Amino acid sequence: MPSPRAGAKLGDTVFRPHRDRLAPPGGRLAGANRGRIIAGMIDRCELCGRVGPFEPRWPGWQIVRCGGCGLIFYDGPPEANLYSESYFSGTEYRDYLADERAHRRNFRRRLRTLRRYVSGGRLLEVGCAYGLFLDEAREHFHVAGIDVCQWPNDYAREALGVEVATGEFLDQPEPLQPYDAVCMWDTLEHLPHPVRAIERAAAWLAPGGVLAVTTNDVGSLVACVRGRRWRQVHPPTHRWYFSRATLRRAVEQAGLSVEAVRYPGVSRGWASMAHGVFGEGALQHAATLGGRLNFDLTLNLRDIMYVIARKPA
Numbered sequence: 108m109p110s111p112r113a114g115a116k117l118g119d120t121v122f123r124p125h126r127d128r129l130a131p132p133g134g135r136l137a138g139a140n141r142g143r144i145i146a147g148m149i150d151r152c153e154l155c156g157r158v159g160p161f162e163p164r165w166p167g168w169q170i171v172r173c174g175g176c177g178l179i180f181y182d183g184p185p186e187a188n189l190y191s192e193s194y195f196s197g198t199e200y201r202d203y204l205a206d207e208r209a210h211r212r213n214f215r216r217r218l219r220t221l222r223r224y225v226s227g228g229r230l231l232e233v234g235c236a237y238g239l240f241l242d243e244a245r246e247h248f249h250v251a252g253i254d255v256c257q258w259p260n261d262y263a264r265e266a267l268g269v270e271v272a273t274g275e276f277l278d279q280p281e282p283l284q285p286y287d288a289v290c291m292w293d294t295l296e297h298l299p300h301p302v303r304a305i306e307r308a309a310a311w312l313a314p315g316g317v318l319a320v321t322t323n324d325v326g327s328l329v330a331c332v333r334g335r336r337w338r339q340v341h342p343p344t345h346r347w348y349f350s351r352a353t354l355r356r357a358v359e360q361a362g363l364s365v366e367a368v369r370y371p372g373v374s375r376g377w378a379s380m381a382h383g384v385f386g387e388g389a390l391q392h393a394a395t396l397g398g399r400l401n402f403d404l405t406l407n408l409r410d411i412m413y414v415i416a417r418k419p420a
């Protein structure tokens with residue numbers, strides 16, 4: 108159990124990783140420790156550099172807010188092997204590739220938007236998983252991807268024939284040529300160091316190049332109404348909760364300027380949605396007619412923001 112940092116002014120000791128990390132929303136900590144300072148794992152705010160401790164935001168989830176810049180983040184212990192094979196087939200996604208049609212629909216929508224700002228050239232996707240976006244984008248761009256997961260990358264290489272590197276983005280060697288576009292689709296919230304990742308992406312862009320990011324907007328109406336029950340609150344996979352303001356700050360600190368902020372709809376297959384709502388069991392079986400009923404649904408709760416930022420020419 109980590110001890111509170113020297114000099115930290117603690118209202119209470121609330122760090123009990125064996126229990127709190129997996130505490131449900133609305134668990135005991137949420138009420139009892141509201142307003143208390145949490146002794147967490149992160150010493151300095153990733154965005155503004157302010158030294159912790161940080162204000163509790165959703166204490167039952169060990170999620171805090173930086174008083175300096177407003178960035179909201181998970182301040183609990185990191186977990187090893189989060190992105191094991193079960194991430195894409197059970198824990199986070201029911202079966203990622205079974206929803207391929209819906210994923211491709213989302214990626215084509217994002218690609219159409221992207222192409223309003225950059226029409227072609229070299230494109231890098233950070234967090235490319237199975238390479239479905241790269242497969243859609245290569246009609247218009249020379250594409251490459253990076254992801255920490257080996258087996259979806261193997262699929263991208265072997266089944267789709269796209270060029271992907273496996274590993275952390277920040278550990279990758281500098282490319283020989285800069286990129287015209289760097290994309291991070293629903294990736295920023297998972298990264299160990301999202302602000303540094305944005306800086307790296309900016310450094311790898313050619314003058315006039317574009318960074319395209321989608322991530323949850325913690326300042327959205329849905330997030331404000333739902334609070335700690337917002338569907339996007341699930342640490343430790345979702346570690347960072349940006350708002351328009353904090354994401355803008357991260358992008359501008361990296362020397363880019365925001366050109367557009369949009370709120371795209373997201374398509375999902377009914378079968379995976381029923382799995383998310385009902386879990387495995389009789390209800391899910393009934394809702395999908397035993398797996399025979401599946402179709403794509405597009406919802407827009409306006410809580411996923413799509414930010415386009417450009418490097419000065």
Ligand SMILES: [Zn+2]
Binds near residue numbers: 155157
């Ligand atoms: Zn901060």
